Amino acid sequence: MDIETLALHGGYAPDPHTGSTAAPIHQTTAYAYATAAQLADVFGGRAPGYIYSRIGNPTFSAFEKRLAELEGGIGCLSCASGMAAIACVAMGLTRAGDHVVTTKGIFGGTVSFFAKTLARFAVRTTFVDAGKVEAFRAAIDPATRLIFVETITNPGMEVPDLPAIADVAHNARIPLVVDNTVTTPILVRPGRWGADIVVHSVSKFINGHGNSIGGAIVDTGNFDWSSGPFADIQALARRAGKLAFLAHLRMLIYRDLGCCPSPFNTFLHLLGIEGLPLRMAAHCQNAQALAEYLANHPRVTWVNYPGLTSNPYHELAGRLFGGRFGAVLTFGVGSAEAAARFVDRTVLAQNLANIGDSKTLVIHPASTIFQEFTPAERQAMGVPDDLIRVAVGVESVKDIIADFESALEKM
Ligand SMILES: Cc1ncc(COP(=O)(O)O)c(C=O)c1O
Structure with missing residues (x-):
């Protein structure tokens, strides 16, 4: 379906029990099961189900499906903010001693996250000119674990050449992470140009009304998590296949950092996407x-x-x-x-x-x-x-x- 249709219908159909046409706000912390064995199965991944809203929630699921469809991705994680999404992805891909390549001219909070916060965990970042593909290639070293760019740098207003930079990343067997906040999937699906992960500050155009903070992470399905330099994600790929990175985040980094949004904010974001x-x-x-x-x-x-x-x-x-x-x-x-x-x-x-x-x-x-x-x-x-x-x-x-x-x- 076209993106205008997905924005309205993606991720949620009228509730079979009530007919509710708007996705309900599941304002709950946890989810009850009749037996100890049932809850143990959900915890163990042997049965589907929600456990605790820091890990997942049906309102988040509706939003995640809708945004994944809009981006043409294979899955999505909804986050408390754009910064939570960026932190979760970067911390999910790096360890002490690793290195990130990103650009000048990007959002100040993201600069601060890479240059100051992530640096506290001994992850180095190199900031290159967004317009110079060669600079990305030159900045990569054996410890580089991701390239991070914004589709149009905010406020630098530079446009990185996504397909060329995706090639640079893939030659180094690392993912290209693209912040699509400024353009949204309405203008570009970065996955089409080779991006592996897309992040959003949902607080911006997606929400569209300046009424709540939010973020999101979409896996475009382009990166092969069963190979590459990420041993723990590679191990997960045997069980979770293409969804290994999102599983790694949801069951570890996202869960442990507490990146989840609120159900009410997520409801407002779902409304925002419609228009x-x-x-x-x-x-x-x-x-x-x-x-x-x-x-x-x-x-x-x-x-x-x-x-x-x-x-x-x-x-x-x-x-x-x-x-x-x-x-x-x-x-x-x-x-x-x-x-x-x-x-x-x-x-x-x-x-x-x-x-x-x-x-x-x-x-x-x-x-x-x-x-x-x-x-x-x-x-x-x-x-x-x-x-x-x-x-x-x-x-x-x-x-x-x-x-x-x-x-x-x-x-
Ligand atoms: C391009 C971009 N990415 C990420 C962020 C961070 O998003 P949030 O404020 O939702 O944490 C912003 C916020 O201004 C932004 O402009």
Whole structure:
């Protein structure tokens, strides 16, 4: 079925007992069984069933099936947040002494996770230029266990060449992990371009309404877990086959780290997915119009949006994302002070640390998300001090442009 249909029907059919057309919120901690033997069988994996909502829950299952179908993957794990999803995947693939290759320009929380938190467990990370395939190859060493990229770096706005980087990863017999938060499966299924694992901050476009945090991990089915450098996952592959990595997470890393979401948040994410195809179409159309407007504005010094024909990633992004370019863009106004003045003077656009709400959002990353880094570190990460990030919403584009026009005039 097409993605518009899967967004509405994937993962859940009306409940056979009640006819409930919306997936029920299973607000429960644990699941009761009539006999000790039955519960022992579920614990032992000899019978299907839920045990405890930190490991699984029927509301999560509906969401996981729907997102796996949208991504064309073989399975999914729903997480408390995008960071929980990233941490769970990275910790599931690495041990002390291992190494990760990722890129500059990615989400600040993810940079912090790799450079600071994972480093505490003696896992090293190398940050390369997202646009240079050769840099990925050069950064790999015998201890590298994964490559991690964002489809469009946030806020760097670079587009890594997914099929070429997947080849680099696979030649080293390691998985390519792709954060598809900014593009969502509506624009791209990274598995189609060779990605092995897809992660999401569901808090963004998938939820779509800025009402709850969430994350997800999808296995695309591309990686052969029965070989490669992961001895424990390889052992599981004999029993779990292609689902070995997700089983490794659910029964160990995800379970032990407590990565699970809340059933109520998951219900809101399921609702969010229903309108995702329609929203993404409107988001992308508005972002294109706003980017073109800003590119012609005398007070704007630069605009970074792959939908602009002058953008160095225009051709690649068009090919990977089916002619649509997402709804996040950045632009510069010459200085950090001018950027702050612009943000202060918007009325419709809200100044907050999020993307992917239906509403238009703006933020000055250097003084907020990236304030824990020095100006030199920020510059190296592709976050200059005058950068303003916009997550373009689905309001009337006329009203969005009028708000920007007035803020730029008063800046
Ligand atoms: C691209 C990207 N990945 C991951 C995350 C982390 O997600 P969450 O805030 O849901 O933990 C974010 C959050 O801003 C993000 O923008």
